[in-house]
Amino acid sequence: MVGYGSEWHPDDLPDGLVVADRSGEVVCFNAAAARLTGIRAAVALGTPLDHALPLEDLDGHRWWQLTDPYGGLAIRSGQPERNLLLPGGREVLVSARYVRERPLGPVERVVVALRGTEARRRTERGHAELIATVAHELRSPLTSVKGFTKTLLAKWERFTDEQKRWMLESVDADADRVTRLIAELLDISRIDAGRLELRKQVVDLAGAVRRHVDGKVAAGCPAERFDIRTTEPLTQLWADPDKIDQVLANLLENAVRHGEGTVTIEVAPAKEVVEAAHWERPGTPPRVMEGTAVTVSDEGTGIPEESMPRVFTRFWRGSKRGGTGLGLYIVKGIVEAHGGTIRITRAPGGGAQFRFILPAGVPDFML
Known part of the structure; x- marks a missing residue:
């Protein structure tokens, strides 16, 4: 043959x-x-x-x-x-x-x-772990929602308007948490099946970074904690703006929550040698990918060298607990669905440094 x-x-x-x-x-x-x-x-x-x-x-x-x-x-x-x-x-x-x-x-x-049968067992173990994680993450907000609504229904007249508002705001925040978890599960399902749908349009990546930082500052983070550096000229980027927002939000949240010191975000043109993907024909040579790179660095303790290969796997949370441990897995899936790459290294300041590259290209309808 x-x-x-x-x-x-x-x-x-x-x-x-x-x-x-x-x-x-x-x-x-x-x-x-x-x-x-x-x-x-x-x-x-x-x-x-x-x-x-x-x-x-x-x-x-x-x-x-x-x-x-x-x-x-x-x-x-x-x-x-x-x-x-x-x-x-x-x-x-x-x-x-x-x-x-x-x-x-x-x-x-x-x-x-x-x-x-080992591959099937690994898949079954992964599904069981996902179900257990989701059940645990859903239990807390749903318990809170049930408790507040039951209390309000039973004792509505006993509470002041301010107390009612506080409880309803808590219910609203927990509902948002459940919504985010369901969105994560849908993303994982589509990534695993290779069916992550992208709605591409021209994206101003530098503008998106500034918007996310402005949101962090409005939420209470000191403005001096962020250092945005943009190198022009940037190539025109066609991408799904909502998916790119997910990537930026996750990386910035990790840097703010788990890192220390200044969070540096660099947006610059990029040219990188990319190895052939596993699905390409054997012997396919590396190719040069041109596009836009975003680097997010902090000055915290960073991630241990031995843990770096596991950062983009499901349920990885590092030494600090909290969250589902699915965010970086989804980030990697989104970047790769755009034909890009992402990696983690140690930042010059000692913390973690995430760098992803999105290739320059044309919209899907022109292909």
């Missing part, structure tokens, strides 16, 4: 691949299949599929007899992925596709894909 201009081999695949011909004999048993099953390719090749892969379901039934790929219904195109067992209790995730040369014709090949 040939792909991307170079010779391709089944052993290059990360997942197990087993192929049986029209007679049911195994003609392909790649290295990943051997690793996952503990069966040597030399033993499997040339033997019947049900002997090479003696699979059973979790109830102990032989899988090939149940599915009958060669003698079953001619409308079947394969089997969805499911957990199966090999001799000795080894678990594997197995899916199969039946290849026919014509509709309703005989099966010419059975293509079996094998995956280890």
